[in-house]
Amino acid sequence: MSDAPQPTPQQPQRGHRRLVLQLLGLTAGSAAFGFALVPLYDTLCRQFGINGKSSVNAGEEKDATPGKVDLDRSVTVQFMSTLMPGLPWEIRPLETSVSVHPGELRTTRFLVRNASGEAVTGQAVPSISPGQAAAHLKKIECFCFRQQALGPGESKELPLTFFIDSDIDPNIRELTLAYAFFPAPANPKGGPQ
Numbered sequence: 001m002s003d004a005p006q007p008t009p010q011q012p013q014r015g016h017r018r019l020v021l022q023l024l025g026l027t028a029g030s031a032a033f034g035f036a037l038v039p040l041y042d043t044l045c046r047q048f049g050i051n052g053k054s055s056v057n058a059g060e061e062k063d064a065t066p067g068k069v070d071l072d073r074s075v076t077v078q079f080m081s082t083l084m085p086g087l088p089w090e091i092r093p094l095e096t097s098v099s100v101h102p103g104e105l106r107t108t109r110f111l112v113r114n115a116s117g118e119a120v121t122g123q124a125v126p127s128i129s130p131g132q133a134a135a136h137l138k139k140i141e142c143f144c145f146r147q148q149a150l151g152p153g154e155s156k157e158l159p160l161t162f163f164i165d166s167d168i169d170p171n172i173r174e175l176t177l178a179y180a181f182f183p184a185p186a187n188p189k190g191g192p193q
Contacts, residue, residue, distance in 0.1 A: 066163040069103040080178040087183040088116035102166040109157045114150035121149045123184040133175040136168040
């Protein structure tokens with residue numbers, strides 16, 4: 001027999017307890033990091049003008065005003081829309097593309113229809129490509145600034161008023177403004193949040 005002290009039954013339990021606490025802490029930290037990634041990613045994209053995010057907040061964009069119109073060149077703006085799962089709407093731009101002179105104020109519309117038998121609230125999230133054009137497309141009025149509520153079978157024309165900064169790169173002659181429409185929770189009072 002050896003003369004080494006035998007572990008007491010409480011020593012392994014302390015080690016297991018400490019390991020479990022460390023694993024729980026690691027799990028909680030990983031979950032918190034996962035939740036923090038979304039706003040961090042969005043902030044970085046807006047700050048550096050990548051992934052079609054504008055470096056301007058929507059509230060600031062509403063206050064933007066077009067400058068002098070540059071009649072010597074034009075930019076073709078294409079419109080696209082995508083519905084995310086869970087939103088029973090039909091949506092389409094009434095104009096699939098428009099030609100705009102930098103500095104020119106332009107309005108177009110999207111047609112949306114609730115294809116379900118109940119009220120549904122949705123939110124549009126814009127994306128602009130190429131990414132370097134995102135900082136130059138300014139929305140004055142946009143349905144993406146707030147949630148949209150549609151009653152059963154209701155249709156609406158949603159306006160979009162925008163302009164392109166005159167200082168946009170002259171090599172950018174075409175850009176795409178795409179909207180992804182997501183289901184949004186309804187306000188308890190029945191309107192959009």
